Amino acid sequence: MREKPQSERIVFREAAGETGLQWAHRPFATGRFHMPEIMGAGVALLDYDSDGDLDVYLIQGMPLDGNSSSPGNRLFRNDLVPTGRLHFTDVTATSGTGRVMYGMGAATGDYDNDGHIDLYVTAFGQNVLYHNNGDGTFADVTTVAGVQDERWSTSAAFLDYDCDGLLDLIVLNYVDFTIGRGKQCFAASGELDYCTPKAYRPVPARLYRNLGGGKFGDVTGSAGIAKAYGPGLGVTCGDLDGDGWIDLYVANDTAANLLWMNRRDGTFSEAGLMAGAAYSEDGLPKAGMGVSAGDFDNDGDDDLVVVNLTGEGATLFRNDGRGGFLDASLQTRLRPATFPFTGFGVDFFDFDNDGWLDLFIANGAVTRMEELRGSEWPFLQKNSLLRNQGGKTFADQNAADGSALAAEDASRGAAFGDIDNDGDVDIVVSNNNGPVRLLLNGGAARHHWLEVQLEGTRSNRMALGARVGVKLTSGVTLWRRAHTDSSYLSASDPRAHFGLGGESRIESVIVVWPCGSREEFRGLTAGRAVRLREGSGSRR
Numbered sequence: 001m002r003e004k005p006q007s008e009r010i011v012f013r014e015a016a017g018e019t020g021l022q023w024a025h026r027p028f029a030t031g032r033f034h035m036p037e038i039m040g041a042g043v044a045l046l047d048y049d050s051d052g053d054l055d056v057y058l059i060q061g062m063p064l065d066g067n068s069s070s071p072g073n074r075l076f077r078n079d080l081v082p083t084g085r086l087h088f089t090d091v092t093a094t095s096g097t098g099r100v101m102y103g104m105g106a107a108t109g110d111y112d113n114d115g116h117i118d119l120y121v122t123a124f125g126q127n128v129l130y131h132n133n134g135d136g137t138f139a140d141v142t143t144v145a146g147v148q149d150e151r152w153s154t155s156a157a158f159l160d161y162d163c164d165g166l167l168d169l170i171v172l173n174y175v176d177f178t179i180g181r182g183k184q185c186f187a188a189s190g191e192l193d194y195c196t197p198k199a200y201r202p203v204p205a206r207l208y209r210n211l212g213g214g215k216f217g218d219v220t221g222s223a224g225i226a227k228a229y230g231p232g233l234g235v236t237c238g239d240l241d242g243d244g245w246i247d248l249y250v251a252n253d254t255a256a257n258l259l260w261m262n263r264r265d266g267t268f269s270e271a272g273l274m275a276g277a278a279y280s281e282d283g284l285p286k287a288g289m290g291v292s293a294g295d296f297d298n299d300g301d302d303d304l305v306v307v308n309l310t311g312e313g314a315t316l317f318r319n320d321g322r323g324g325f326l327d328a329s330l331q332t333r334l335r336p337a338t339f340p341f342t343g344f345g346v347d348f349f350d351f352d353n354d355g356w357l358d359l360f361i362a363n364g365a366v367t368r369m370e371e372l373r374g375s376e377w378p379f380l381q382k383n384s385l386l387r388n389q390g391g392k393t394f395a396d397q398n399a400a401d402g403s404a405l406a407a408e409d410a411s412r413g414a415a416f417g418d419i420d421n422d423g424d425v426d427i428v429v430s431n432n433n434g435p436v437r438l439l440l441n442g443g444a445a446r447h448h449w450l451e452v453q454l455e456g457t458r459s460n461r462m463a464l465g466a467r468v469g470v471k472l473t474s475g476v477t478l479w480r481r482a483h484t485d486s487s488y489l490s491a492s493d494p495r496a497h498f499g500l501g502g503e504s505r506i507e508s509v510i511v512v513w514p515c516g517s518r519e520e521f522r523g524l525t526a527g528r529a530v531r532l533r534e535g536s537g538s539r540r
Contacts (some may be wrong), residue, residue: 002457010429013353014404016438021056021428022089023074024435028063033185035177036064036124038194038366038379042105042345042413042489043430046117046312048095049136053080054417054493056088056428057119058436059103064179072100074218078419086420096138099128105413105489109158111167112214113461120169122153122489127171131214134482144400146216151203152177157341157485158239159246160460161223162266163515166210169458170225170248172232175200193367196287197231197253205250219266225525228270230255234291236486237465238302241323246518247466249277251288251306263325265482277304277317281327286312287342290488291412294348295479297391302481305334307343307361307488310381314338314346314361333393334359334386341381342366344488349425352497353447355478356388357372358397362429364410377433379410417493423527425497430490448500451529452509454482459514459534468496469510472503477510501527511537 016022027037041059048055055078075097076088077287092098099385101123111118115134127149130138142148158167175197184194208216208226220226230252240247241261248260248268256279259272272278279285287309293302297318304317304325313335317325329335338361345362352358365379372378385405386394398405409431419426424444429437450470452462466482480496500506509521511532519537524530 011402011443012439015440027433028061030520041103043415043428044491045415045417047107051081053078054419062102070100072098106491107156107486108491109167110461124152126150131463154233155235160184160188161352168210169208171206174231192418202231224267233289236291236293238293253287256285270368276283276325280315290346292347293488294357310342335394344412347416349416350499353444353449355499355501358388359386362411362414380408414491415490415492448504448526450498452496453531455533457534465514467512470498471507473507
């Protein structure tokens, strides 16, 4: 793949208002600086009605003092199919997904393999599992399923960690903050400000094993997940050591990040320190928020990125192919480009379809910014778009884009997917105390692409955790994974998206299904979305 000329101009256009995606997050700030007010909220992209386009679920806050009302979470249906026009309709009331809660994030996955994507919503308070009934409605099955965590939960993800074809659930928890025991913290100026997580004790994550029949069992202890924990905010799931089993990487806020390696017997061992992924190269823990995994250098394995606090810069961990990592943040120029910002939502994605995974980071401060002193919400920052230059360095693209990326918000969640089905990846950004942003990608049309949706038969129905390789006639093979996890409090498009640059001829597509079986599919052409069913390809 060629490197990107600096002269190429990529433009994202903000289109939330014109498409009917009209919604704003409210933190319901009380003036008492309760920590949850500054941390939310996320967003999910999911095709809940199975019509072939991505719908949007947005997470809302609620009053912590009971003195006002909340509109609750909202589900917007994408009407692109069948109308041909990108427009969103609020279907919250008819879908049954408008629960009023102090919402944080969302995870998506078909946990019962019925062909309809389900929705798990985390909160400061009780979480909720919505089962998709397949008729445009959802049922709250939280209690029946046994996943009613009532701690302060943040990011969550569906994964099949035990290779039984059923999606399990990992739920991160943050700290033991409660309204009645909230502490007062102060800025350097002496003003009351939001506390850091160091003011409270961290709370362990929970791992729920899917037992079948719509029920889950809490296996946090027996799986070893309770042996180490921190203030968890971001999680990504993938085969990080190449053994065919799904591992977990957790970004902790002001504590060592955790790398849970799957031992293939229902348990995990924590290997972050030994693998080089617990701390940045200076040996210090950072304020890890969002996280993503992806093969940024096209060497066939997934690398890791964690975004942190202003003054720390993002951390990029390069994978050696065996689950060992080296901090490449300075070498790739990522750290100086991200040093001025506090990052939350993040993902590796090829925004210009040239075959190299770029980065988008949703930025927004968590403590009062001095330059915004006196403003109503002094936490606003610009988001970051970073162009991958041939797997060697990242270049700040904001100045060249100069459009939707100029807005300043307190951004939090970011979800990624081809929302208008035109062959490039768009972004939905949720902002703390601000409107949702729909960033439509308009700059990748000159390059070829392929989108792969998987259907598992022996594997979980969505084939989450599968690795997909597109082998080009030039001899290059690009690897991506089927997932909805990563970012911060958010869930993304499960389709594996490939930018192919100037190459239009595909030799074959290789699918490594969850837990290791391999198939090859031939006769596929660029410029289309394809659906590949497990068992219909050639075994390799």
